[in-house]
Every structure is written in C-alpha cells, then in structure tokens.
Amino acid sequence: MFSKDIGIDLGTANVLIHVKGRGVVLDEPSVVTLETDTKRVLAVGEEARRMIGRTPGNIVAIRPLRDGVIADFEVTETMLKYFINKVGARNWYSHPRILICAPTNITSVEQKAIREAAERSGAKEVFLEAEPKAAAIGAGMNIFEPSGNMVIDIGGGTTDIAVLSMGDIVTSSSLKVAGDRFDEAIMRYIKNEYKLMIGERTSEDIKINIATVRPNGIQREMDIRGRDMVSGLPKTVTITANEVQNALADTISSIVSSAKLVLEQTPPELSADIIDRGVILTGGGALLDGLEELLSQELHVPVLVAEDPMHCVVKGTGLMLNNLDKVSKKKF
Incomplete structure (x- = not known):
C-alpha cells in the first residue's frame, strides 16, 4: 500500500516536516499545553506557544525537547502524532517511512527514545541522520x-x-x-x-x-x-x-x-x-x-x-528522502 516518506527536523524550538513530493509542509513551535490534573492536551504548536507564561495554574505549557533530545517522551509522542496527522502523511491504511535528524553527540539511549517516539506516532520505518549533515545538504553544499x-x-x-x-x-x-x-x-x-x-x-x-x-x-x-x-x-x-x-x-x-x-x-x-x-x-x-x-x-x-538558514535541516531531509535506503538505521 502506498505510503509517503517524510523528513522531520525535530528541533528543541520548532518541528519542521518535509513530505516527499510536497516540500516543507509544517513549521511549528515544539510546544504542547496540558491540563495538569487530567493530562488532557489542549493545544499543540503555534497555538500552544501563544499560551507560554499566560496560563492559569491548572494548565501548563511544556516544551518536550530540551538541548536537542527528548525530555518528556509521552508529550513528544503526542506532539509528533498531532503534526504527522496534521500534514496528512498518515491515515488508516498507510504508515510513512520517517527520516529524523538528531545532534551528533546524542547517546544510544537518546537515539532509541527518538526512534521509539516516531514509531509510536505511526512510522513504518524510522531512519536517523546527523543534523549537521542534513544542514549542509540543505544549504546546497556538495x-x-x-x-x-x-x-x-x-x-x-x-x-x-x-x-x-x-x-x-x-x-x-x-x-x-x-x-x-x-x-x-x-x-x-x-x-x-x-x-x-x-x-x-x-x-x-x-x-x-x-x-x-x-x-x-x-x-x-x-x-x-x-x-x-x-x-x-x-x-x-x-x-x-x-x-x-x-x-x-x-x-x-x-x-x-x-x-x-x-x-x-x-x-x-x-x-x-x-x-x-x-x-x-x-x-x-x-x-x-x-x-x-x-x-x-x-x-x-x-x-x-546560508540562504533560508532556518529551513536548511528540513530541506536536507527532503533531499535525503530520495536516497532513504542509503541512510543508516544504526548509530551515526
């Protein structure tokens, strides 16, 4: 069954998504707002960012990624699911292959957390690539x-x-x-x-x-x-x-x-x-x-x-999607 390949720049500040054949389709802040007692998600992305510092005591705005790695696994998974569904890269019959970029010095445990969050958000296969490599490709460097x-x-x-x-x-x-x-x-x-x-x-x-x-x-x-x-x-x-x-x-x-x-x-x-x-x-x-x-x-x-520096990493993932089978699934 047909499924789309997507590239994700899973950033501490922003999540950007590139869908193969469509280009960059999402650029939103990595923020989720929750009710503290029920853990019910109220908003994700830009809508959640607008609430930072302006919520009552029973609502908290969370940034689930810190220093380039996952600080809150469940909230990251919720956020990824929301964004992947929003861009229409997943439906009841298809699961996309996902390429995610990560910092070069993250541990194998941190890599596993990123991979699992992507898998649980609906990925068929997950590929990891080093962020500076994607940034260089996205900036047009050979x-x-x-x-x-x-x-x-x-x-x-x-x-x-x-x-x-x-x-x-x-x-x-x-x-x-x-x-x-x-x-x-x-x-x-x-x-x-x-x-x-x-x-x-x-x-x-x-x-x-x-x-x-x-x-x-x-x-x-x-x-x-x-x-x-x-x-x-x-x-x-x-x-x-x-x-x-x-x-x-x-x-x-x-x-x-x-x-x-x-x-x-x-x-x-x-x-x-x-x-x-x-x-x-x-x-x-x-x-x-x-x-x-x-x-x-x-x-x-x-x-x-670089030209359009904020989109270099996600553009790089988009170019790498054309050669996804050559991207390592192992530790980089």
Missing part, C-alpha cells in the same frame, strides 16, 4: 566529493559543528549552547541588572529585534515590560543592543571555542578546502546580527550565512 565542507548549525537546543567530506562527517562537535541559552542569558542579565523578571517570549523578542554580536553594531534600543522583583509591580525599562551583546558574550564565546577545536582536529588538506570554500552558518542562530563577521575574524576563514 558533501559527497573528496573535499572539505564545514557547517555550523545553531538551533534552539544545540549547536552542531562539523567538517564533512565524501558524504560523511570527518570531525564534529555538538554543544548544548544555542538559541535557548541566548534567551536565558538575556533573562539573567535583565534580572541581575534591572531586578526585573521577564518571560521566555520577551527574551526571545529582544534577541530577534536588537541582539547583535557585531563589535560596532547598530545602536538600537527596546522598551521591555516585566515584574519588578522589589515591588512586585509591573515595570518598563529600556535596554540597548550593547547591553544584549554583553549578556551574550559568554555563550557566543563557547561556540567560537568549539568551532576552533573542530578546525584544529581537521586534516590539513580539508582545512585548505575550508579556507577556499568558507564555513556555512545554518539554523535560527545564524540570523544573530554580526555572527558571521565575528566567526570569520576568530576562525580566520570566510563565514557565510
């Missing part, structure tokens, strides 16, 4: 030649850095520092500096609107609202892009250090190719103002942001 290609994929939960050649990963690093940690660093800075409590959504808005890591970035500022920790009352403060830059300094520094380490472990011939070809930035973190310039200065190689 990783199947005997030459060096380097990709830095900064998602919500993890940053995956890899050098690829001959269709496989030569050296890589995966660290749990990415978009979520950027948000946490901003929240922490505002709490310490202004004694103001802000939520995840406000922190993300700051990151998207005024965050920069450019040495002499455009000076922007933004009014933010939160709860005063001293009086307990609502309060508005104005923060500048320069302050956000200071807040992000440590997290950005750890990404730079990991990228340097990967380059140091790369064979010299492949390093020479990377000088010619440059490093490609993918993932939502690639949109951080000035990041490509900073990395280029620190790594001494050209750094370019």
Whole structure:
C-alpha cells in the first residue's frame, strides 16, 4: 500500500516536516499545553506557544525537547502524532517511512527514545541522520566529493559543528549552547541588572529585534515590560543592543571555542578546502546580527550565512528522502 516518506527536523524550538513530493509542509513551535490534573492536551504548536507564561495554574505549557533530545517522551509522542496527522502523511491504511535528524553527540539511549517516539506516532520505518549533515545538504553544499565542507548549525537546543567530506562527517562537535541559552542569558542579565523578571517570549523578542554580536553594531534600543522583583509591580525599562551583546558574550564565546577545536582536529588538506570554500552558518542562530563577521575574524576563514538558514535541516531531509535506503538505521 502506498505510503509517503517524510523528513522531520525535530528541533528543541520548532518541528519542521518535509513530505516527499510536497516540500516543507509544517513549521511549528515544539510546544504542547496540558491540563495538569487530567493530562488532557489542549493545544499543540503555534497555538500552544501563544499560551507560554499566560496560563492559569491548572494548565501548563511544556516544551518536550530540551538541548536537542527528548525530555518528556509521552508529550513528544503526542506532539509528533498531532503534526504527522496534521500534514496528512498518515491515515488508516498507510504508515510513512520517517527520516529524523538528531545532534551528533546524542547517546544510544537518546537515539532509541527518538526512534521509539516516531514509531509510536505511526512510522513504518524510522531512519536517523546527523543534523549537521542534513544542514549542509540543505544549504546546497556538495558533501559527497573528496573535499572539505564545514557547517555550523545553531538551533534552539544545540549547536552542531562539523567538517564533512565524501558524504560523511570527518570531525564534529555538538554543544548544548544555542538559541535557548541566548534567551536565558538575556533573562539573567535583565534580572541581575534591572531586578526585573521577564518571560521566555520577551527574551526571545529582544534577541530577534536588537541582539547583535557585531563589535560596532547598530545602536538600537527596546522598551521591555516585566515584574519588578522589589515591588512586585509591573515595570518598563529600556535596554540597548550593547547591553544584549554583553549578556551574550559568554555563550557566543563557547561556540567560537568549539568551532576552533573542530578546525584544529581537521586534516590539513580539508582545512585548505575550508579556507577556499568558507564555513556555512545554518539554523535560527545564524540570523544573530554580526555572527558571521565575528566567526570569520576568530576562525580566520570566510563565514557565510546560508540562504533560508532556518529551513536548511528540513530541506536536507527532503533531499535525503530520495536516497532513504542509503541512510543508516544504526548509530551515526
């Protein structure tokens, strides 16, 4: 019986789905809202994200993936089932083959959890592939030649850095520092500096609107609202892009250090190719103002942001669906 092959970028921040023959059909936040007492699901995806920080005590908004891996198995399974049904990739007579991308350093236990969640959501077969490999393919890099290609994929939960050649990963690093940690660093800075409590959504808005890591970035500022920790009352403060830059300094520094380490472990011939070809930035973190310039200065190689960086991984899964039988079912 006919069944569709689908590729899933199972991200900490967003789930993206590519259905073979249809392209990218879903891009929604990895959030589920539940009633705490009955565990009844109230909303999934964008509708659930709008509820973060705004629910009464008996309703909780859960992000079932943390740092690129499954933190809540049952909720992840519920979320996957909902999204797969929403895109019409499964019905009573067909079960799709599913290709899912995961960070390079996850354990065999974490891989098993991802595989089982996909199987229980209705997959006939489940294939796992390394995230930076899919990101590189989705960014248009030809990783199947005997030459060096380097990709830095900064998602919500993890940053995956890899050098690829001959269709496989030569050296890589995966660290749990990415978009979520950027948000946490901003929240922490505002709490310490202004004694103001802000939520995840406000922190993300700051990151998207005024965050920069450019040495002499455009000076922007933004009014933010939160709860005063001293009086307990609502309060508005104005923060500048320069302050956000200071807040992000440590997290950005750890990404730079990991990228340097990967380059140091790369064979010299492949390093020479990377000088010619440059490093490609993918993932939502690639949109951080000035990041490509900073990395280029620190790594001494050209750094370019991929076209449509947030969709590189899911586009890569879409291209890999054409050769699904060659994708390993084993540990990568």
